[in-house]
Amino acid sequence: MINFIPTLPKETTFNRFFQSHDYASLTEQFDGLYFTRRFEKSSKKRRFFKDHPERFLVKNSDKHFAGWLSLACMFIGFAGSFCCAIYLPAWLIFFFGEPFDYHFFIAVLIWNLFWLNAFPWSMRVGSDNIIYFDRLTGRVGYTKPFTHQTEKDEFGNASFAWQDIVCTTQYVVTTQYGNQAHIPYIQHRDLDTYPESGVEVAVSESANSRTYCYLFWEEVCRFMDNTKPLPDVPVYEAVRHLDPVTATFDKENGRPERFWQDMSFDQQYSIEAKLISEAFDFAFDKPQAEITKPWEIWPIDPEMPLPVFDNKYKFKRLLKQITFGYPL
Secondary structure, eight states, X not given: OOEEOOOOOSOOSSOOOOOOOOTTOOTTTOOTTOTTGGGOOOOHHHHHHHTOTTTEEEEEOSOOHHHHHHHHHHHHHHHHHHHHHHXXXXXXXXXXXXXXOOHHHHHHHHHHHHHHHHHHHHTTSSOOOEEEEETTTTEEEESSOOSSOOOBOTTSOEEEEGGGEEEEEEEEEOSTTOOEEEEEEEEESOTXXXXXXXXXXOOOTTOOSTHHHHHHHHHHHHHHOTTSXXXXXXXXXXXXXXXXXXXXXXXXXXXXXXXXXXSOHHHHHHHHHHHHHHHTTOOSSSOOOOOSOXXXXXXXXXXXXXXXXXXXXXXXXXXXXXXHOOOO
């Protein structure tokens, strides 16, 4: 059973936009046992959209099986590693005189390394369709085929004017066990004519509140308002100069060239968690002022430094790969 509520307004009230981004990620510098990393790239079309976050806001437009497949394989690998961790001390204490069964250890190691290196292909299982919001043209595009839509964008995809796209929330059953959650549902205002435009967006693993839906839609609406600069959040810092409105605003606002890039991901995550917590106490009625000088609100914490590329980092990365085939 699906329960609709009225269309969400295209305005922002909470005005606390935050998308953490790990600029200091060391994953590109050390692959460890992840030998197939070079095949990790997604389709060229989808990659183009994600490589230009100053122009495109990208969301999955179909339920993707790949994420669940990867999680299931990693869970099996971790369960096997956990059993190995229990068996080894038990053998040393209670069965030291008995032959050591190393076959299980080898099997777990092979499983984890196999799925670690199969990750680029497992991510292609299921749909690769996306919906993307184009800040430059003010349009919304879909990579999946449409029956009746003949208007295409520069990429040859079905495209609609932003003003024709609306969002509601649904309270839906998300699992076979009856779990329910609130999710945003994006669609063309004329859904009968364009039924393919309906898109469910997963906003949280436990979205038992519409707050996550409101935050998601505010993010989209604020991004598509190209009369304003991009929100000052980590994910946009390295590309702010590519958006003319944003570049002009930053110059007038006295923004430092680097701020988020010099902040640790741990501190970013703590800020994001705090803002989400505040959102649950917000009524989403009267707009509050947007934070335009985050460097004054959240100075960089020297006790939360950026990660260092050293042997300790390499060891932790290898341990994750060996114990449960974690690629990142």
